[in-house]
Amino acid sequence: MTKLSVNINKIATLRNSRGGNVPDLLQVAKDVQKFGAQGVTVHPRPDERHIRYQDARDLKDVVYTEYNIEGNPVAKFIDLVLEIKPTQVTLVPDADDAITSNAGWDTIKHKGFLVEVINEFKRNGIRTSVFVDPIEEMIEGAKATGTDRIELYTESYAHEYGLGNLKGIDPYVKAAIKANELDLGINAGHDLNLENTKFFKENIPGLLEVSIGHALISESIYLGLENVVNMYLQRLK
Incomplete structure (x- = not known):
């Protein structure tokens, strides 16, 4: 079975839009794993417009499946990854002002x-x-x-x-x-x-893992997060 890693950037975007801690990013990370996801992905960017660097640190004690941190390996990002030591680091050549990744x-x-x-x-x-x-x-x-x-x-x-x-x-x-x-x-x-x-x-x-965030979170608005995680797991069997 191909593993599902849920990218929770969009949860952080929603939280940041109002300040405070709603929705609770760490709780969502716990929940997607409880619902069956085999990993959690975050993609912190230098401006911290969604995932904050401290979020990435806090998630280290929450993610008990595979922890994947994505990003452009600038010095600050490299230091963060070496501090946290996640399961996997995914190197992405995105510009600082990119809305989302747009090239390999x-x-x-x-x-x-x-x-x-x-x-x-x-x-x-x-x-x-x-x-x-x-x-x-x-x-x-x-x-x-x-x-x-x-x-x-x-x-x-x-x-x-x-x-x-x-x-x-x-x-x-x-x-x-x-x-x-x-x-x-x-x-x-x-x-x-x-x-x-x-x-x-x-x-x-030989597909080992998919990382899905924007679509999964958007689909969950209509279908529910637990249901959507399991719908992906069925498709990846």
């Missing part, structure tokens, strides 16, 4: 930088994953950085699936086959939802 790494151009960062995390026993587009050369480049896993950036797949174009998954299948050949673990995320997750799971060989 050029693993060839940035090889030297990624090697340095990944070596530091691995020395501290933290599994690493690199956010990449479904391009075989970028998968090969990721392997050369020493990363444990890649995370396939699935926005293009989700867009094409929404248009009824099932061929949109083809680059992802090729990328996954290449990753399997290179003994790289495969994660995936971005714009996956209740409609498109099952087809993706069924066609990507």
Whole structure:
């Protein structure tokens, strides 16, 4: 079964919109795990507009499944991850002002930088994953950085699936086959939802984990958080 890691950034966004502690981010993290999610993901950004750095610290004592921290490995982020030592760190090349992640790494151009960062995390026993587009050369480049896993950036797949174009998954299948050949673990995320997750799971060989946040939280407004977590788990079997 592919693991489900719930990204709780949107819970923090809602909390921050009014101040105070409603909804309670730590309680939501406890609840999604109780409901069956096998991991919790956060993506703190330098301006702390949703997940705050202190949230990431506080979650360390709450997440008993897999704890995944995503972000651009600037100095402040690297220090945070080394302090917390989560299960996994996912390196994402997003700009400070990006609304959401919008591209994978050029693993060839940035090889030297990624090697340095990944070596530091691995020395501290933290599994690493690199956010990449479904391009075989970028998968090969990721392997050369020493990363444990890649995370396939699935926005293009989700867009094409929404248009009824099932061929949109083809680059992802090729990328996954290449990753399997290179003994790289495969994660995936971005714009996956209740409609498109099952087809993706069924066609990507060796898919270990998906990280889903915006859609899952939005769907929960109508269907309830416990129900939605279990609906995803059914699609990932």
